[in-house]
Amino acid sequence: MPDDGxxxxxxxxxxxxxxxxxxNVGFHVPQRVLWVDRAQDxxxxxxxxxxxxxxxxxxxxxxxxxxARKLLRFIESDxxxxxxxxxxxxxxxxxxxRDRGWEIIQPxxxxxxxxxxxxxxxxxxxxxxxxxxxxxxxxxxxxPLYKYFAYGCCDxxxxxxxDRCGCAGSKQAPKTAKRGRRPDRAxxxxxxxxxxxxxxxxxxxxxxxxxDRFWKPGTTIKKAxxxxxxAFFSQGEIDHRGLRIPIPPxxxxxxxxxxxxxxxxxEDYRLDLTKKHVSTTTWALKYRGVLGxxxxxxxxxxxxxEIDSTIVDVYLVSAFNRAWVIGRPVLYVVVDVFSRMVVxxxxxxxxxxxxxxxxxLFNAFTxxxxxxxxxxxxxxxxxxxxxxxxxxxxxxxSEMKSKASDALPKxxxxxxxxxxxxxxxxxxxxxxxxxxxxxxxxxxLPGALNPRLEDxxxxxxxxxACLTIGELTRILIRRLIIYNWSAYQSxxxxxxxxxxNLTEATPIAVWNWGLENLTGGAKSISKQKIxxxxxxxxxxxxxxxxxxxxxxHYASDRAIKEEWFARVRTTGKRNRIELRYVPDWPEFIWIxxxxxxxxxxCKLLDREEQYRLxxxxxxxxxxxxxxxxxxxxxxxxxxxxxVFEAECNDIAERAEQAAAKAKKGLSKTEKTANxxxxxxxxxxxERVERARDAAESYGNKPVxxxxxxxxxxxxxxxxxxxxxxx
Numbered sequence: 001m002p003d004d005g006x007x008x009x010x011x012x013x014x015x016x017x018x019x020x021x022x023x024n025v026g027f028h029v030p031q032r033v034l035w036v037d038r039a040q041d042x043x044x045x046x047x048x049x050x051x052x053x054x055x056x057x058x059x060x061x062x063x064x065x066x067x068a069r070k071l072l073r074f075i076e077s078d079x080x081x082x083x084x085x086x087x088x089x090x091x092x093x094x095x096x097x098r099d100r101g102w103e104i105i106q107p108x109x110x111x112x113x114x115x116x117x118x119x120x121x122x123x124x125x126x127x128x129x130x131x132x133x134x135x136x137x138x139x140x141x142x143x144p145l146y147k148y149f150a151y152g153c154c155d156x157x158x159x160x161x162x163d164r165c166g167c168a169g170s171k172q173a174p175k176t177a178k179r180g181r182r183p184d185r186a187x188x189x190x191x192x193x194x195x196x197x198x199x200x201x202x203x204x205x206x207x208x209x210x211x212d213r214f215w216k217p218g219t220t221i222k223k224a225x226x227x228x229x230x231a232f233f234s235q236g237e238i239d240h241r242g243l244r245i246p247i248p249p250x251x252x253x254x255x256x257x258x259x260x261x262x263x264x265x266x267e268d269y270r271l272d273l274t275k276k277h278v279s280t281t282t283w284a285l286k287y288r289g290v291l292g293x294x295x296x297x298x299x300x301x302x303x304x305x306e307i308d309s310t311i312v313d314v315y316l317v318s319a320f321n322r323a324w325v326i327g328r329p330v331l332y333v334v335v336d337v338f339s340r341m342v343v344x345x346x347x348x349x350x351x352x353x354x355x356x357x358x359x360x361l362f363n364a365f366t367x368x369x370x371x372x373x374x375x376x377x378x379x380x381x382x383x384x385x386x387x388x389x390x391x392x393x394x395x396x397x398s399e400m401k402s403k404a405s406d407a408l409p410k411x412x413x414x415x416x417x418x419x420x421x422x423x424x425x426x427x428x429x430x431x432x433x434x435x436x437x438x439x440x441x442x443x444x445l446p447g448a449l450n451p452r453l454e455d456x457x458x459x460x461x462x463x464x465a466c467l468t469i470g471e472l473t474r475i476l477i478r479r480l481i482i483y484n485w486s487a488y489q490s491x492x493x494x495x496x497x498x499x500x501n502l503t504e505a506t507p508i509a510v511w512n513w514g515l516e517n518l519t520g521g522a523k524s525i526s527k528q529k530i531x532x533x534x535x536x537x538x539x540x541x542x543x544x545x546x547x548x549x550x551x552x553h554y555a556s557d558r559a560i561k562e563e564w565f566a567r568v569r570t571t572g573k574r575n576r577i578e579l580r581y582v583p584d585w586p587e588f589i590w591i592x593x594x595x596x597x598x599x600x601x602c603k604l605l606d607r608e609e610q611y612r613l614x615x616x617x618x619x620x621x622x623x624x625x626x627x628x629x630x631x632x633x634x635x636x637x638x639x640x641x642x643v644f645e646a647e648c649n650d651i652a653e654r655a656e657q658a659a660a661k662a663k664k665g666l667s668k669t670e671k672t673a674n675x676x677x678x679x680x681x682x683x684x685x686e687r688v689e690r691a692r693d694a695a696e697s698y699g700n701k702p703v704x705x706x707x708x709x710x711x712x713x714x715x716x717x718x719x720x721x722x723x724x725x726x
Contacts, residue, residue, distance in 0.1 A: 097160035101144035300518030332360035535580035544569035554602035
C-alpha cells in the first residue's frame with residue numbers, strides 16, 4: 001500500500017462503488033461495509049441493489065489498494081425513506097413495516113451475534129434457529145435482515161419504502177394494459193376488455209392537442225373536454241336535413257373527464273398553458289416567483305411611502321339624517337415601507353382622485369394629535385409620532401400622474417414613483433392594510449358587505465347602515481393605532497436592531513428606532529407650506545353675514561376688527577377671497593394673512609352650529625336632497641293649483657256670461673249709473689241675509705237642557721218677521 005494509505009482505511013457503514021470510466025474491478029453495484037477484520041485481512045460487504053443478496057467476503061488489502069489507485073471511490077448512500085421527516089410525520093404503514101421487521105431480526109443483530117451474523121459459516125444457523133423460533137420460513141427472516149444490512153444497520157433502515165413506489169419520472173408506454181380499478185361496465189359486461197376504455201398513454205397526444213385547440217381564456221375545462229371528444233373520438237357523421245352531425249362515441253370508446261383533467265394538470269405544471277393564456281401583467285401579478293422584497297433599497301423610516309385607495313365595504317348614512325344612506329366611502333391609506341407604520345389616512349366621499357390623495361398625504365405629513373382630537377380621540381404625540389415628509393412616494397399610476405400633483409416634487413422635494421397598472425404587488429404593505437381593515441374591522445360593522453352570514457344574504461345590507469363618516473373615522477383611528485403598536489412581524493425586524501438585541505418587531509418600535517439610528521430620508525418643513533400645497537383650495541365670499549363658503553359662514557378676529565362685514569353691507573360689494581379647508585374639519589377654514597404671510601383660521605359662526613360635525617360632501621348632499629324635496633313639493637303644489645286655477649277660471653267665465661246677459665241692451669251710461677244706490681241696496685241685502693241666518697239659528701231645535709221653555713202662545717210677536725218680505 002502507498003505511504004499515504006491511512007486515508008483509505010475502510011470503516012463500518014461506508015459505501016463505495018466502482019469509479020465510472022475506470023477499469024472494471026468486479027463491483028457492479030455500490031457496496032456497504034459491514035465488517036472489517038485487519039488481523040485476518042477480511043472485508044464483509046453487501047451490495048445495494050433492487051434485489052438484495054447475501055453479504056460477500058473480500059480481501060481487505062486488495063480493496064484498499066483499489067481505492068488507493070482510484071479504481072474505487074467512496075460515495076454518499078441514498079437517504080433512507082422519509083429521511084427528513086420527524087417520527088410523528090412518518091406514515092403509519094411504513095412504521096408498521098419497520099416494527100414488524102425489527103421484531104423479527106432484533107436478536108440476530110445484538111452485539112453477542114456480531115460478527116457471526118455477517119459470516120456465511122454461522123449466519124445460516126442463526127437465521128434458521130430464529131425462523132424456527134417464530135414459526136416462519138427462513139426467507140421471511142432473510143429479507144428484513146438484508147434490508148437492515150444494506151440501508152445503514154439502524155431501525156429506520158426497515159421503514160417501508162412506499163415513497164419510492166410507482167413510476168415516478170416515467171410515463172406509461174402506449175399499447176400497454178390500462179392501470180387502475182376496472183369500471184363496473186367491464187365487470188358486468190361478460191368480462192369484455194373492450195369495455196375498459198383507452199388508457200391515458202394511448203390518447204395522451206389527442207388530449208394535449210385538444211387542450212391546445214379548445215382551452216382558451218373564458219372556456220371551462222369541461223367544455224374543452226367535450227370539444228376534444230367530439231373532435232378526436234367521434235364515430236363518424238350522419239346527414240340530418242343537410243347538416244353533418246357527428247356521432248358521439250360510446251362511453252368506453254372515449255376519454256373520461258378525469259383522464260382529460262389529469263393530463264391538463266400535468267401539462268399545466270410546466271406552466272406552458274398558464275403562460276399561454278394569461279397576459280404578461282397577470283402572470284407577473286399572480287403567478288411569477290416572488291424573490292424580491294418591497295424593502296429593498298429602503299434604508300430607514302420615510303425612505304418610501306406607499307399610498308393607495310379602496311372603496312370600503314360598508315354603507316354609511318348622513319350626519320344630518322340617519323335615514324339618508326350616502327353609499328360607500330373611499331379610504332386612502334399611507335404606509336411607511338421600512339417600518340410598516342400606517343402614517344396617515346383619509347376617509348371620505350372624494351375620489352379616488354388627487355383630492356382624496358392630497359388629503360391623505362396632508363394627514364401623513366402633519367401631527368395626529370389635533371387630527372384625532374377633532375374626532376373625539378385623545379392621544380399623545382408618542383402614540384402616533386408620524387408627521388414627517390418622505391423621500392419618495394409610491395402610488396398606483398393614477399393620482400400621482402395628474403398635473404395637480406406636481407407640487408410634491410417641485411415645492412416639497414418628494415420624488416414620485418408610480419407602479420405599473422394592475423400591479424398591486426408593488427405596494428404590498430398598503431394592500432395588506434386594506435385586507436386587514438376589511439377582515440378585522442369593517443366586515444363586523446352594521447351595513448357592511450359581508451357574505452359570511454346567511455341572514456345578511458337574505459336581506460339588503462344597505463338596510464343595516466347606521467354609521468356616519470365621522471363615526472367610521474373614529475373607529476379606523478383606533479384600529480390603526482392598535483395595528484401600529486401590536487402588529488408583530490419578525491421578518492420585518494432590521495438586522496441592526498437584532499444585532500443590538502432589540503427584538504420588538506412592531507411598526508412603532510421599528511419606526512422609533514429607525515428615526516434615531518438610521519437615515520431614511522425623513523424631513524420636516526413648515527406647516528404653512530404643507531397647507532399651501534396639500535390643503536384643498538377654495539374661494540369664499542365676504543358677505544354681511546360672514547365669510548360664506550359651501551353654505552356656511554365664518555369669521556376671524558382680524559375680519560371683525562377691520563369691519564369687513566360692515567363695509568360690505570355699506571358698499572353692497574361682495575369681495576372674493578382665497579382660502580384652504582379640510583373637508584372632514586368643517587369647523588375651520590384658513591385665509592391668507594398678507595402681513596404675517598401665514599394662513600389664519602376662521603371659525604364657524606355659532607348660529608350654524610348644526611354644520612360643525614358635517615363634512616363638505618355631506619353638506620352638498622344635503623343641499624341636493626333638500627333641492628329634490630323642494631322640487632317634489634312644488635310638483636305636488638302645482639298639481640293642486642292646477643285644479644284651483646281651473647275652478648277659478650270657470651267661476652269667472654260663468655260670471656262673465658251672466659253679466660253680459662244682464663247688461664244686454666243697456667248703454668254705457670246706464671251701465672255705470674246709480675253706483676251709490678246700488679251699493680246701498682247691496683249692503684242692506686247683506687245685512688238682511690246675516691239677520692236671516694241668525695234667526696234660522698234661533699229656530700233650530702235646542703239642545704236638551706234643564707231650562708223650561710216658554711209657552712208659544714205666551715210669546716210676543718217676532719220683531720224680525722217683517723223683514724222676511726223685503
